[in-house]
Amino acid sequence: MSKVELKKKLIDEVEARKEELIQLCSSLIQIPSENPPGDSTEISEFIANYLKTFNIDVDWHESADKMYNLVSTIGNTEQGKQLIYCGHTDVVPAGDLSKWDFDPFSGEVKDGWMLGRGASDMKAGLAGLIFATTILKRLNIELPGSLTLAIVPDEETGGEFGVPWLLKNNIIAGDGCLIAEPSSPRNPTIGQKGSYWFELEVVGKPGHGSLSPIAGPNAIADTVRAIQEIQKLWDIEIEVPEEVKPLIEVSKRYMKEVEKDRVKYQPVLEKITVNIGTIQGGTKANVIPESCKVQVDCRLPFGITEEEVTHYLTEKLDALNIEYNIKPISFRSQANCTDANDPVCRAIVDNITFVTNEEAYGVMQWASSDARHFREYNIPVLQYGPAYLPTIHGYNEKVEVEQIITCAKVYVAAVIDFLY
Structure with missing residues (x-):
């Protein structure tokens, strides 16, 4: 079977089981995992039990009281490249419940939208990573390298007990990483201020x-x-280094053509x-x-x-x-980025196009995230996940169901391109 045929087979499997994916996402949203307080016990137990259903082992690492990092690895750990898929279980507090049009922990699907706190940031993306990993395991795909699923409990308050803790303690390592943080549907973030x-x-x-x-x-x-x-x-007045000017320019294009309401914010990039x-x-x-x-x-x-x-x-x-x-x-x-032509960036961007038949390219993020920690350890990283950006950290958070499915397809196909 060719690589393209294998990717199509995996994508078809996600499509065939998409209701299961959406149910997984709903279940994650229904578990309140607000940070603060930061107790990830219930959601971690749910995820670990879900993965064990598909014979995927889970290692628990408690970095702080009731904050659990879950690490699972599938594929060939003896040789080949290592890919990390990373997501966080914590969400920002729901706030004043009277200002929501629906129960923030309902995980309800309505009119093609997944509703609830964390729908965009980032339980839909997390569900996609978990689901893609189980698809590879269910179909007994013999990977020439390894895929590590790193699920962390502490991103929304700075991330001290999540990604940096795992890296500092040599619990995870890789040749590339994808974080399923919210992004535009065709534009992963490959750099940040x-x-x-x-x-x-x-x-x-x-x-x-x-x-x-x-x-x-x-x-x-x-x-x-x-x-x-x-x-x-x-x-x-700041002189932007020559090597990052292409990233700045393509990000300005993105703000002009994709998120058109952001065009007035172009100056923040420089x-x-x-x-x-x-x-x-x-x-x-x-x-x-x-x-x-x-x-x-x-x-x-x-x-x-x-x-x-x-x-x-x-x-x-x-x-x-x-x-x-x-x-x-x-x-x-400091401002940091990953080269647009790095294999992990190409694997995600190329497969967005493969799945959607639309142009995709990486852009600059004007905020910050866990990505900086991976770059500090020389692990190339980018962010791509389903989201309805205007609702992140606000009331009535939601995400389109179709985006959740699309991202999961990209995740499972990108593993093949990166590891083969």
Whole structure:
């Protein structure tokens, strides 16, 4: 049987069993796995039992209390290439249930849509990875290499106990990786901006409000001046390295032609974005505030490092003659990407076209994800998964059923191209 014939056989098998795939996705959504609190016990037990039904062994790794990483490997582990399929079980909290038009944990299918928290991010993609793995096992496909399914519990709060924990402890390794994170139907994300989150604390001198602005200094007033300087990060002209310019240009094309409502956001691909996320300061209107804290989320494009940003900020804030302190919060990373011609990128992109008969190409992500961890370990990686992007992390999250099926077909076909 030729490689093309084998892929068609696997794709046909997914099509024939698509109701089973959709039921699997519904079952995953029906298990609340909100993070926080981050207890993955119930969903991990469900997945492990499902895989065992098809004689797929599951290794459990508890990285933190009630946070379980599940690792399963099929194929030839003695030789050949290693491919990793990765997904996370945790979802962001559903929030105010009265603002949902349906039960966020119903897993209901209605009018061609899968409904519920995690439908797009990323239980539909996770279901596809699991299902594709079982199809290969059910048909006894003799793989010339191995496929490892890595299911992690902690992506939505930074991922410290998920992917980076597995990599640090040498539990998973591979020549390529696919993460089933939400993406556009024909455009996997093969690169992402860096992340630079920090907290700025400005110190003042308390006193009676009736003596301000002579008395002080006023921590809030000085923070306002500092914020004005921080926001100027957006104005820095950054020279994008030649090797990533094609990725930037194709991503601009994507924003113009595919997600047309995003065309106005094209500049974020080459700029430092600045979001003043929280501000907290003062005790009372008639007291000069002693402290003010601001938390800031910056995303860094290719061409600038966090060290350069820190130097810029220090220089500008020092010039204000204020007392302040900057400390990093959450994760920090540099802009990173995988070459569009890397075998793992080609395996996914080529099979999107193989399955759909439509043009596909990889693009830049303006946020961050677990992909950066794989690249830190020199594992080429990209992200491709079913999603209705406007509903991610919001109310009434959903995804088209047809997309779930399409992605599962791509997943199972890509294994063949990558490993053979």
